[in-house]
Amino acid sequence: MQPADTDLQPINTESVEEVVVPETPKPAFQSASVNFVKEGKEVVASQGANLRIKAVENQVDLYTFGGKLMNCGGYGQCGTCIVEIVEGMENLSPRTAFEERKLKKKPASYRLACQALVNGVVSVKTKP
């Protein structure tokens, strides 16, 4: 069986206009960093990194003796991962409802590391 030649039209490439697709602006990469003041460690983090995970990854000890034995592993259940934010509180995610309850009697600069997401430069004091 032969294909029907009558339906095929030659393409006129001269009449085709070049289509310019506008580039969508890419969001600028924003890095974050965490300065663990007591330990003297400055750690680069990606936007939205979990503060507790950054500490654990960089061998920064967040827990007191009791916290070492009893911590919940970062699930926001125990309240043993308390840190003090020395600088850059505005670069962390807002306090969660659990933090509001657990840190009710603590200074406003205290956070639970496992509940805080880093969005910029912060300085942290562990075991305040």
Ligand code: FES
């Ligand atoms: S590790 Fe348990 S609340 Fe943060």
